[in-house]
Each structure stands twice: as structure tokens, then as C-alpha cells.
Amino acid sequence: MSDTATETAPRGGAWPDSPFLRQLAAVVRAEDAYGNWEGKPDSELLAEYILTAEERREIPIIGDPDPEVIWRIEKFYTAIGLMLERQTGCMAAPIAKFNHEGWGRIVLIAGRLVVISKHLRDIHRFGFETWEKLAEAGDKMLADANDMTERFPEAARM
Amino acid sequence: MSDTATETAPRGGAWPDSPFLRQLAAVVRAEDAYGNWEGKPDSELLAEYILTAEERREIPIIGDPDPEVIWRIEKFYTAIGLMLERQTGCMAAPIAKFNHEGWGRIVLIAGRLVVISKHLRDIHRFGFETWEKLAEAGDKMLADANDMTERFPEAARM
Numbered sequence: 001m002s003d004t005a006t007e008t009a010p011r012g013g014a015w016p017d018s019p020f021l022r023q024l025a026a027v028v029r030a031e032d033a034y035g036n037w038e039g040k041p042d043s044e045l046l047a048e049y050i051l052t053a054e055e056r057r058e059i060p061i062i063g064d065p066d067p068e069v070i071w072r073i074e075k076f077y078t079a080i081g082l083m084l085e086r087q088t089g090c091m092a093a094p095i096a097k098f099n100h101e102g103w104g105r106i107v108l109i110a111g112r113l114v115v116i117s118k119h120l121r122d123i124h125r126f127g128f129e130t131w132e133k134l135a136e137a138g139d140k141m142l143a144d145a146n147d148m149t150e151r152f153p154e155a156a157r158m
Numbered sequence: 159m160s161d162t163a164t165e166t167a168p169r170g171g172a173w174p175d176s177p178f179l180r181q182l183a184a185v186v187r188a189e190d191a192y193g194n195w196e197g198k199p200d201s202e203l204l205a206e207y208i209l210t211a212e213e214r215r216e217i218p219i220i221g222d223p224d225p226e227v228i229w230r231i232e233k234f235y236t237a238i239g240l241m242l243e244r245q246t247g248c249m250a251a252p253i254a255k256f257n258h259e260g261w262g263r264i265v266l267i268a269g270r271l272v273v274i275s276k277h278l279r280d281i282h283r284f285g286f287e288t289w290e291k292l293a294e295a296g297d298k299m300l301a302d303a304n305d306m307t308e309r310f311p312e313a314a315r316m
Binding site: 095096097105109111112113114115117148152154155 | 271
């Protein structure tokens, strides 16, 4: 981890050069209707995606999940969908369903194809220890979504 | 409409002999953990699925949609999913996403295939004028779901 990275990203370690992180930051930034976040770096906009081991332990999993957690999860999948669209031409959007205990399912749908399907538990604790791990998770999912799209191109293009 | 039908189903007209209506009633009845509805006929359990033209006009579409409307819509698709499973062997479950203005999307997913995809508006006013129309809507959707499953059997069975 370089000194520069430590300065700009005290939590989450070094900020990798990741197309997924840039896309995710762009998705979050798109919600900034009033330009309040204009001067903020991507790492600040995405700060809540980082959850250190210590922070994870401190989060109670009792009670309804924070709506902001659900929002962050949806943006994560929206970013995957946008990258998939750029790579394959197939538009993809997420639909999620979580219960009050913080578990449920999220799917990313292109046409009539479920390109990603994930059952999530303890979404109260959704987060990644480092930027590197967040970027890897995005890359992995995008690869899976691409595989599904290649396997069933007709359904994905409906 | 026979007199008997009028007696048992004052709203919604005659009760047709419909496998879909029986399935939907069974899905609703499955939620009756304490047996409170044991003596109730199917038409009473499903009464809220009927919305006459007059009732429709009286429903304000301002304000958040009633959670019970969303529940009813999900049960409607759950019933389709169960019938599809019996006919094709493919389990199917709905995921819905509605906003505060009462519009959104519901999908019924079998394996990795979206067998039904519907964009709904004004869900405040979800309902059918007659039992006949409710049964027809179910039959139509089940036919669509079957068509999709036949078209992409491999994705539906993943």
C-alpha cells in the first residue's frame, strides 16, 4: 500500500485501478441531483461499501436492515448491469427481495434471463474489507453474468 | 349466473370451476396458521381479488400502496408458479419491486429463466371485476409461463 493510497483511502487499503469501482462510483454519483458530492473522490462516495473486520463485529444483526444497505446492494448490481450492457449490448437491471431479518434474494435480469442470482444473508453486514476485495467481487460477478449471457443469448436479448 | 352462485358470491359473479382459482385459494389458505379460515369458502378467502368498476373508481391512487395489495399480487404469481411446477417440474417463485407511487415490476423466475415479466401500474387498483376474469388472467399467464419454459427448458431447469 503506497503512502498516497493511505492518504486518500484510510479504510479499505489501496485503491486499485478498477473499471468496476469507477462504474460503481458513477452509479452512486448519478444520484447526486444537486451536485453536493462534486468535489468528493470516488473512495469517499463508496466509503460505506467498506466494512472492516472490527466494524463487522460491532454491527448488531437484530432489527430491520438499514434501507441504505439495500440501496448499496442494489447499486452494486446496477453497476454490474451497466458493465454487462456495455460488453454485450444486453440491458440488465436488478430486482431484490429481503425480509425483516436481513436475508433474501437479488437477481440481475437481462431480457428474460437471470444473469446473476444470489441468496444473501445478514445483509446488515454487507460490505468488503478492502477496495481490492470489492473490485474482485464485482469482476467475478460480471464474469458470471457474461457467461450466462453467452450461454443463453436468445433469452438475454428478448 | 345461477341463484346459487349469486348467494355464495355476491360480488364477482358466478364462481367458475377453475384450477387456478382453487390453487390461488390454497395459497392464501396456506397462510392460515391458526385455522381461523377453516370454515370459509374459497370465494370468501379471495374476496379482495375482486374489484368492481364502482369500487375501482373510489380507490384513491395517492399514497403508498397497501402492503396487502402487494401480498395479493405476490400470491397470485405464487399460484402460477405452483401450477407451472406441477405441469413442468420447474419450481418458480416471484420477485416484485414496487415504488411508493404504486408502479413497478414483478417477475416469476424458474431456474435462470424469467417465465413471466410484468410491469404494473396503479397497483392500488389491482383486482378483477369477476371471478371469471381472475381465472382467465391466471390461465393466460400460466400459458405464457409454459411457453417460455418450453422455449428455454435448459435455463428453466438450472
